[in-house]
Amino acid sequence: MTRSDSTRSTDARLSELRRELHRYPEPGWREFETTSKLVEAIEAIGVDELAVGREAYDPADRMAVPNSETIEPWVDRARERGVRADVLERTHGGVTGCVAVLDRGTGPSIGLRVDIDGLLIPEATDDDHHPAEAGFRSEVDGAMHACGHDVHMTWGIAVLEAVAASDFAGRFVVFFQPAEELSGGGYPMAESRFAADLDALFAAHVGLDHPTGTVVAGIERPLAMAHVEATFDGTSAHAGKAPEEGDNAMQALGTAISNAYGIPRHGDGMTRVNVGYAEAGSASNVIADHAHVEAEARGETTELKEYAKSRLERAFRGAAESHGCTLGFDVVSESPRADSDPALAEHVAESATGIEGVETVLDTADFGASEDATFLMERAQADGGLATYLIVGTDHPGAHHTSTFDVDERSLLIGADVLSEAVLGFGDR
Numbered sequence: 001m002t003r004s005d006s007t008r009s010t011d012a013r014l015s016e017l018r019r020e021l022h023r024y025p026e027p028g029w030r031e032f033e034t035t036s037k038l039v040e041a042i043e044a045i046g047v048d049e050l051a052v053g054r055e056a057y058d059p060a061d062r063m064a065v066p067n068s069e070t071i072e073p074w075v076d077r078a079r080e081r082g083v084r085a086d087v088l089e090r091t092h093g094g095v096t097g098c099v100a101v102l103d104r105g106t107g108p109s110i111g112l113r114v115d116i117d118g119l120l121i122p123e124a125t126d127d128d129h130h131p132a133e134a135g136f137r138s139e140v141d142g143a144m145h146a147c148g149h150d151v152h153m154t155w156g157i158a159v160l161e162a163v164a165a166s167d168f169a170g171r172f173v174v175f176f177q178p179a180e181e182l183s184g185g186g187y188p189m190a191e192s193r194f195a196a197d198l199d200a201l202f203a204a205h206v207g208l209d210h211p212t213g214t215v216v217a218g219i220e221r222p223l224a225m226a227h228v229e230a231t232f233d234g235t236s237a238h239a240g241k242a243p244e245e246g247d248n249a250m251q252a253l254g255t256a257i258s259n260a261y262g263i264p265r266h267g268d269g270m271t272r273v274n275v276g277y278a279e280a281g282s283a284s285n286v287i288a289d290h291a292h293v294e295a296e297a298r299g300e301t302t303e304l305k306e307y308a309k310s311r312l313e314r315a316f317r318g319a320a321e322s323h324g325c326t327l328g329f330d331v332v333s334e335s336p337r338a339d340s341d342p343a344l345a346e347h348v349a350e351s352a353t354g355i356e357g358v359e360t361v362l363d364t365a366d367f368g369a370s371e372d373a374t375f376l377m378e379r380a381q382a383d384g385g386l387a388t389y390l391i392v393g394t395d396h397p398g399a400h401h402t403s404t405f406d407v408d409e410r411s412l413l414i415g416a417d418v419l420s421e422a423v424l425g426f427g428d429r
Contacts, residue, residue, distance in 0.1 A: 014154050014412040017041070019136035021150040024081075025118025025143045028179030029065050029094035032078035034116050034153075036087040038176050041157045042100045045164050049101040051194070053091035056099040061188035063333035064179065064227065065094055077140075097178035097185060099194045100160055107170025108199040108427050109385075112419065113189070113376050114156035115180035119146045124403040131406055146405040147181070148206035148394070151412060155204060155392075158416035159423060166424055173198070175376065183227060183333040186372030190379040200344055200426050201380035201387040203373035204419060207400065210393030212408045213359035215352040215418055218345025218388040223272065223298040224305035225370035226334035230316050232256070232280075234325040236289035246287030247324035250280045253291035255322060259315035260295065263308065269300035271308040298370060302336040309334075338374035340364070344386035347429060351421040357414040365391065392418060 026034050035052065042050055071094045078088060097116060123129075123137050123144035131137040138144040156174050163172050173194050179185035189195060210216060232253055237246030257275050265271060273295065280291030297312050299305030313329050320327035345363060352361045367389070377387035394411035398404030 011409070011413050014158060014416060015409050017157060018150050018154040018409065018412055021153055022131060022136050022145050023139050025138055025140055025145045025150070026074060027120050027143060028117040028182040028184055029062065029096055030071055030074035031096040031116050031178050032075060032088060032091055033081055033083050035091055035096050035098055035176070036078070036083045038098055038116065038153065038157070039084070039087055042098070042160065045157070045161050047100045047160070047164070048103040050098060052087060052098045053095040055090065056097060056194065057188035057192040059093065059095045059188075061191050062095070062179070062184055063187060064182035064184035068093070097189075098176045099189070099192070100174045100176070101194065102160070102164055102168070102172040104171070105169050107168070109171040109173070109197055110423055110426055111173045111175060111195065111198045111201040111376065111380065112156060112159060112423065113175040113177055113201065113203040113373050114152040115149050115177050115185070116153050117149060117179055117181050118143050119181055119401060121146045121401065121403055126404075129404055129406065144403070146402060147400050148407055149180070151206045151407055151415065152204065154412055155415045155419055159419045162416070162420040163423055168424055170427055172423065180372055183225060183335050183370070183372040186335060186375035190375035195376055195379045197383050198380040198385045200385055201376055202348075202419060202422060203377065203387075203389045204415065205389070205391050206407055206411055206415065207394045207396050208391050210365070210391050212393055212395045212410050213357060213414070214362065214393035215348070215358055215360070216362045216365045216391035217349035217352065218340025218342070218364050218390060219367040220339060220364050221300065222337055222367040222374055222389070223300065223370045224302040224335060224337040225296060225298045226305055226309045227294070227296050227332045228309070228312065229330050229332055230256070230293050230295070231328040232291040232320050232325045233328070234289045234323065235287070237287040239285045239287050243287060246289070248287050249291040249325050250288035252319050252323035252325045253278055253280050253293060256293065256316045256319035259319055260312055263311045263315060266304055266307055269304050271300070271304050272298035273308055273312055300337070305334070305337075335370055335372040336374050336378055338377035338381065338387065340388035341381070341386040344388040345390070347426065348388055348390050348418070348422050351425055352418045355414065355417045355421060357410060358418065
């Protein structure tokens with residue numbers, strides 16, 4: 001018998017919760033109904049402290065916050081759907097998410113981070129797409145849970161319930177973090193009082209090309225990342241009559257993109273740059289006076305990310321100057337690299353061994369992407385604690401961030417049991 005056997009959730013209950021969350025996805029800093037559903041589930045369990053919205057972190061610490069015109073339609077939608085007025089008040093202005101705390105006397109202080117936002121991707125309607133066939137496809141036009149955050153929230157509630165029903169001694173904190181897809185919510189959560197002096201911090205993700213039954217105890221080499229936006233402002237002119245009077249923002253944009261991909265590699269490790277979105281111009285006979293670009297810089301280390309980011313800005317600034325334009329350069333969000341601690345990953349591996357449904361336990365695996373849970377990992381480690389980011393595998397028919405993404409719901413119970421076992425067993429290490 002494992003430590004979590006006496007308090008484990010049932011497959012049916014977890015599936016029901018996951019499907020309810022799947023139906024109503026909301027993007028980063030707009031998770032009003034999602035936060036309300038989480039609040040209700042947490043209140044049903046009973047905790048010692050529940051901090052909602054601005055009670056959970058300083059709103060000034062948020063990154064990548066949309067403007068009010070983008071946020072307000074999601075508030076209106078939540079209100080029309082009957083979301084609790086007190087939750088809407090506490091999350092006003094896009095201050096979403098919550099933190100739940102169980103304070104059970106002397107013992108370790110343990111954190112679990114789960115992310116809660118969806119993606120602005122329309123969900124598939126095909127009959128062979130299981131959420132559509134089974135009747136729990138997204139009911140929000142143009143949005144879906146295409147990365148498994150509905151699963152992660154389900155794990156968070158299930159583990160909170162298991163710990164609440166156990167004889168756990170210590171402090172257990174669950175961070176229901178907004179805006180992961182924007183890399184905007186990890187930093188404010190990490191700066192909050194709830195993240196102070198954690199002895200252990202667990203973060204988890206479903207899938208990531210690992211099949212159902214596989215558990216990766218701790219990832220290696222997450223990439224540090226920076227999202228940037230830049231604007232080029234020039235001078236408009238008639239392209240036929242007086243092109244010499246223009247300062248061509250379109251041309252500056254093209255030069256900037258070319259320069260970005262010419263940034264030298266670094267001898268200390270891997271770097272990445274990508275220009276993912278660009279727009280400029282109004283008509284074929286007008287010299288464009290404005291251009292907008294969204295790009296990213298990544299690095300194998302936080303220092304290498306800083307190198308790539310500074311070179312990207314330099315490349316853009318040089319392009320703007322060479323074409324007589326001014327540059328606006330804004331770092332919208334960023335996250336550091338933080339590695340899993342081998343000792344805590346080993347504890348996860350031991351906890352996963354013997355859990356029903358777990359067939360393979362990997363000590364570690366390369367992550368190859370970026371995650372703002374690294375802010376919380378870094379905070380725990382800086383305060384003298386341990387941190388790990390684990391993966392619970394799932395068979396998924398579509399890649400992450402695609403319209404056909406879905407999960408094997410067997411991973412719901414596997415993940416809940418592995419995480420419960422790891423949390424409840426940490427004090428016995």
